[in-house]
Amino acid sequence: MTGSILEIRDLRVAFTGAAKPVRAVDGVDLALVPGEVVALLGESGSGKSVTLRSILRLHPENKTRIEGSIVAAGIDVMALSGAALADFRGKTVSMIFQEPMLALDPVYTLGAQITEAIRKHESGVSADAARKRALGLFERVRIPSPERRLDSYPHELSGGMRQRAMIALALACNPKVLLADEPTTALDATVQVQILLLLRELQRELDLAMIFVTHDIGVGVEVADRIAVMYAGRIVEIGAVRDVIRAPRHPYTIGLLSTRAQGGRLSGKRLPTITGSPPDLASLPPGCAFAPRCSSATSACLEAAPAAVELGHGHAVRCIHTAAVA
Amino acid sequence: MIFYASKRILFTLPIMLGVTIVCFALVHLAPGDPLVSVLPPDASQVIKEQMMALYGFDRPYHEQFLRWLWRALQGDIGTSIRTGRPVSTEISKAVGNTLMLAALATAIGFLLGTLFGFVAGYFRDTWVDKAASALSVFGVSVPHYWLGMVLVIIFAATLGWLPPTGAGPGGSEDWKWNWVHVQYLILPAVTMSVIPMGIIARTVRALVAEILSQEFVVGLRAKGLSELGVFGHVVKNAAPTALAVMGIQLGYLLGGSILIETVFAWPGTGLLLNDAIFQRDLPLLQGTILVLAMFFVVLNLVVDVMQTILDPRIQRA
Ligand SMILES: Nc1ncnc2c1ncn2[C@@H]1O[C@H](COP(=O)(O)OP(=O)(O)OP(=O)(O)O)[C@@H](O)[C@H]1O
Ligand SMILES: [Mg+2]
Numbered sequence: 001m002t003g004s005i006l007e008i009r010d011l012r013v014a015f016t017g018a019a020k021p022v023r024a025v026d027g028v029d030l031a032l033v034p035g036e037v038v039a040l041l042g043e044s045g046s047g048k049s050v051t052l053r054s055i056l057r058l059h060p061e062n063k064t065r066i067e068g069s070i071v072a073a074g075i076d077v078m079a080l081s082g083a084a085l086a087d088f089r090g091k092t093v094s095m096i097f098q099e100p101m102l103a104l105d106p107v108y109t110l111g112a113q114i115t116e117a118i119r120k121h122e123s124g125v126s127a128d129a130a131r132k133r134a135l136g137l138f139e140r141v142r143i144p145s146p147e148r149r150l151d152s153y154p155h156e157l158s159g160g161m162r163q164r165a166m167i168a169l170a171l172a173c174n175p176k177v178l179l180a181d182e183p184t185t186a187l188d189a190t191v192q193v194q195i196l197l198l199l200r201e202l203q204r205e206l207d208l209a210m211i212f213v214t215h216d217i218g219v220g221v222e223v224a225d226r227i228a229v230m231y232a233g234r235i236v237e238i239g240a241v242r243d244v245i246r247a248p249r250h251p252y253t254i255g256l257l258s259t260r261a262q263g264g265r266l267s268g269k270r271l272p273t274i275t276g277s278p279p280d281l282a283s284l285p286p287g288c289a290f291a292p293r294c295s296s297a298t299s300a301c302l303e304a305a306p307a308a309v310e311l312g313h314g315h316a317v318r319c320i321h322t323a324a325v326a
Numbered sequence: 327m328i329f330y331a332s333k334r335i336l337f338t339l340p341i342m343l344g345v346t347i348v349c350f351a352l353v354h355l356a357p358g359d360p361l362v363s364v365l366p367p368d369a370s371q372v373i374k375e376q377m378m379a380l381y382g383f384d385r386p387y388h389e390q391f392l393r394w395l396w397r398a399l400q401g402d403i404g405t406s407i408r409t410g411r412p413v414s415t416e417i418s419k420a421v422g423n424t425l426m427l428a429a430l431a432t433a434i435g436f437l438l439g440t441l442f443g444f445v446a447g448y449f450r451d452t453w454v455d456k457a458a459s460a461l462s463v464f465g466v467s468v469p470h471y472w473l474g475m476v477l478v479i480i481f482a483a484t485l486g487w488l489p490p491t492g493a494g495p496g497g498s499e500d501w502k503w504n505w506v507h508v509q510y511l512i513l514p515a516v517t518m519s520v521i522p523m524g525i526i527a528r529t530v531r532a533l534v535a536e537i538l539s540q541e542f543v544v545g546l547r548a549k550g551l552s553e554l555g556v557f558g559h560v561v562k563n564a565a566p567t568a569l570a571v572m573g574i575q576l577g578y579l580l581g582g583s584i585l586i587e588t589v590f591a592w593p594g595t596g597l598l599l600n601d602a603i604f605q606r607d608l609p610l611l612q613g614t615i616l617v618l619a620m621f622f623v624v625l626n627l628v629v630d631v632m633q634t635i636l637d638p639r640i641q642r643a
Binding site for chain 2: 053087088089090097102106116117
C-alpha cells in the first residue's frame with residue numbers, strides 16, 4: 001500500500017526454545033496509513049502481542065526465528081540492529097503495555113524514566129529541558145499535580161494514573177506509530193473508559209497511527225477505523241469496522257460477534273459459543289487452523305491454508321467458503 | 327527519612343538491652359568458677375574470697391549486672407583476668423585487626439561475587455553460568471579453615487611468596503600500612519573472602535535473572551535504551567538487595583572468623599574470643615561478645631536504613 005506509515009508483509013515468528021518450534025505468528029500482512037487505528041482482536045494466544053513485539057523487534061534473538069518484512073516510516077525494521085535498532089524503538093514506533101506497574105522500572109521516578117527516553121533519542125537536550133517536556137507530557141495526559149508526580153515512583157500512583165504516565169512515556173519522543181497492547185484490560189471499568197477516551201483524543205491530535213490490541217470487541221469498535229481478527233497466528237478477517245461488524249464473513253468472526261451479542265467479553269481462554277480450543281502452535285495443521293472448530297468445514301479446508309480473499313473496500317477474509325460465495 | 331531513621335534507632339534500644347542481658351547471663355550460666363584459671367589450685371579460701379570481692383563476683387546477679395552495665399555505658403567493660411589490662415584496650419586492638427581483615431575480605435568477595443553473579447545471571451544456563459555457579463557453590467561449601475591451610479601450604483610453605491601466619495614480622499602486633507605488613511593480610515583475607523563471594527554471587531545471579539525476566543526490561547528496550555542502558559537499570563534494581571547481603575556478610579565476618587583467625591594466628595576478635603574461652607577469662611569473653619553483638623545490631627541498622635534510601639518501595643513512614 002502506498003503512503004503507509006507501517007507495512008508488515010508475511011510476518012512469521014517462531015519460538016525455537018522448546019523441542020518443537022512454536023509458530024506464534026504465521027504469515028501476517030498489515031498496513032496502516034498515518035492517523036489510522038486498527039483494532040487487533042482475537043482469543044488469548046492468537047499471537048497479538050507477538051505481532052506487536054515483532055514490530056519493535058523485542059523478542060529474544062537467539063530463541064526466535066522471525067521472517068517477513070516490516071517497514072515503518074520508511075525504515076526497514078528487519079535490517080536494524082544494535083544502536084540503529086535502539087534509535088528506532090520509542091522514537092519512530094513506541095509501545096504501551098497492558099500492566100504499567102510491571103512495565104515501568106520500579107526504582108526510578110516517573111520523571112527520570114521519561115527524561116531518560118527523551119535524552120536517549122535527542123542528544124543535546126539538557127536535563128532541565130527534558131524535565132520541562134516531561135512536565136508538559138504529564139499535563140497533556142492530565143495527571144493531577146504533575147510537578148509532584150514526576151518525582152513519584154510507579155507504585156505510588158493508582159492504576160489509571162500509572163497508565164497515563166505510561167502513555168506520556170510512549171509519546172515522549174513524538175512517535176509516528178503507537179502500539180497499544182491491551183492498555184485498558186488491567187483497569188477498572190470507569191478508568192478504562194477515561195484512558196480509552198484520552199488515547200483516542202491524543203491519537204487524533206497527534207495524527208498517530210495505532211494498533212490497538214484488545215479482547216473487547218466493544219472497545220475495538222469504539223477506537224478503531226478498521227478491525228483485524230487474529231486466529232492461530234494469522235489475520236483471518238480484516239476490514240472497516242462497519243463491514244466487519246455488520247457483515248462478518250469468516251466463521252470465526254461470526255462466532256466472536258455472537259459472543260458480543262450475548263453481552264460477552266472475550267476474556268477466557270475459550271469462546272463460549274465456539275466449541276473446541278485453539279490449535280497447538282507447535283503442530284499446526286496444514287490447512288485452515290480454524291477448521292477443527294468450524295461448523296461449515298469441509299475436507300478441502302484441511303488441505304491448504306486459505307489465501308486472503310478480497311471482498312472490496314479492503315475487506316478481506318481467509319476462508320475458502322467465502323471465496324466460493326464471492 | 328530522618329524520622330524513619332530515628333524510629334529505627336529507637337527500636338534498636340530494647341534489642342541492645344536484650345543483648346547485654348544475654349551476654350551477661352551466658353557467661354554466668356557457664357559452669358565453673360570464674361577465678362579458677364588465675365588462682366593457684368592451692369589458694370586459701372580467704373584469698374579466694376578476697377579475689378571474688380575484688381572482681382565483684384560475690385554480689386547478687388542483678389546487682390552485678392547493673393554495675394557491669396553502668397560501667398559498660400561509661401566505656402569500662404572490666405579488666406582482663408589474664409593480662410590485667412582493660413578489656414576495652416584488648417578489644418579495640420583486636421577489633422581494628424578484624425575490621426581490617428573483614429573489610430578487605432568483604433570487598434574482595436563483593437567484587438568477585440557481583441562479577442560472577444552478573445555474568446551468571448546474564449548468561450543463564452550457558453557454560454559461563456555453570457562455571458560461575460560451580461565456583462560460588464565451592465565458595466559456600468568448602469571448609470574455610472581447610473582452604474586456609476591449603477593456601478598456606480601452597481603460597482607460604484611451598485612457594486614461599488607470603489608469610490603463613492601472624493600480623494607482622496616476628497609476631498609484631500604494631501600494624502603499619504606497608505608491604506612488610508600487608509603481605510600478612512593477603513592469605514587470611516583471600517580465604518575469608520570465599521564465603522561472601524559465594525553467597526553474594528548466588529544472590530546476585532538469582533537477582534539478575536529475576537530482574538531480567540521482568541516486563542519492565544522489555545519496556546526499557548521498547549523505549550530505545552541500549553543494552554548498556556538496560557544494564558544500568560538492572561544494577562540499580564539489584565543494588566539494594568546486593569548491598570544488604572554484603573552488609574550482613576560483613577557482620578558475619580566480624581564475628582564469625584574464629585576458625586580463620588586461629589588458623590592464621592591473626593590477632594583479631596576471633597582469636598581473642600578463642601583465647602578468652604580457653605583461658606576462662608570471663609570479663610574478656612563477656613566484653614568481646616558484647617562488642618561483637620553490638621556491632622551486629624548497629625550494622626543491621628545501617629544496612630536497613632541504607633536499603634530504604636536505595637529502594638523507594640520500602641515504606642519510610
Ligand atoms: N517468548 C516466547 N517463547 C515461547 N512462546 C511464546 C513466547 N511469547 C509468546 N509465546 C507463545 O506465542 C503464542 C502467542 O502469544 P501472544 O502473547 O501473542 O498471545 P496474545 O494473542 O497476545 O494473547 P493474550 O490475549 O493472552 O495477550 C502463545 O501460545 C504463547 O504461548
Ligand atoms: Mg497479549
